[in-house]
Amino acid sequence: MTDPRRVLFVCARNDVRSPMAEALLRHADPEDFSAFSAGLEASEIDPRTVQALEHINVDAGGLRSKSLEDFEGQAFDYVITLCDKSSEEAARMPFSGEVIVWSFEDPTTSEKHDPFRHTLQEIGDRIKMFVTVKTRAVSQ
Template identity: 70%
Template sequence: MADKFRVLFVCANNDVRSLMAEALLRHTDAEHFEAFSAGIAAGEVDPRTLESLDHIGIATTGLRSKAIDEFEGQQFDYVITLCDKSSGEAERMPASGEVMVWNFEDPVTSERHDPFRHALQEIHDRVNMFATVKTRH
């Protein structure tokens, strides 16, 4: 197998959505992808993020909030932003072959019932679709 695709998921604080996406892509297809996540600024990982992932059997080992600056000078095949705030910070993103904009409601401020479970499901569906499309030969 050739080198894995390097994917960086970016959100405002790297506390919920981008961490979920990182963990889900690792779980979904570690054979083809290397997943990373960062925030415009590092934040505190929301414990509900880890609980949601644990609940569906996704490994959370090593997940921590990181600032985008940690990846300065690195090259990614895909940089995927998960919120409006990170989409507006394009000039701060590391070099990539393709930038994708996915926008998911922040479960921290959502008024939906069980917002973390909803966010996880929506991100899971999108990550699965992404992995399928990008590995189709």
Template identity: 60%
Template sequence: MTPKIRVLFVCVANAARSQFAEALLRHSGGERFEAFSAGTAPGEVDARALAELRHLGIDAYGLRSKSIDEFAGERFDYVITLCDKSALECQALPGAGEVLAWHFEDPVTSERPDAFRHCVQEIHERIKMFMLVKTRH
């Protein structure tokens, strides 16, 4: 059996974007991928992010805001940053196989009324493409 591809998603607060990415990859690629998320300055998971995941029928059980320090010493095949600030802070992350920098607007600070729905849809599209590319044989 092939070992699962380990992916760590990182944003600053680990409140919405990286939580979306972790839950979406776990939901869509659980048999091929192991998904984790963390923040460079973690806070709390935004209730609107959890509500959006539930609305989509995606299990949000166990999601919590975590510091990137919790994963010190662990090895990841991919570390994917979800905002420019975390991309700068994660350049020298030990244990990262490949670092990918994606950028999504932070729905927590957005003025848009549908910011959370828009953000989760954008991240979902990117994750579907990532899974397609990374699971080709």
């Protein structure tokens, strides 16, 4: 058995999208991936993030806001940015095998109905695709 691949999700404040992605990947495939999240700066986890995760029975325990500096010197197989601001800072993340740029609307400023659940669904769909592609690539 190989060690799980390390994945770091990065967003501007590590308060909504990146902790959602961390919890979703941990839930989806804890055997193949170790998930982490960080912000360009640390903040506080938005309580609506935890509510949205708990609504779909995904464990939000242990989620806390962290900054990129908390992971300085650590190696990651994948660094996935989740907002435009963090993708612009991707050059600050040299500790990665592969940088992947995703962009999701910030639910805190969204006009959509039930924006946190909407964003959670979008990130969840993308993570399912990521897991499928990256686990298939290893097994072939």
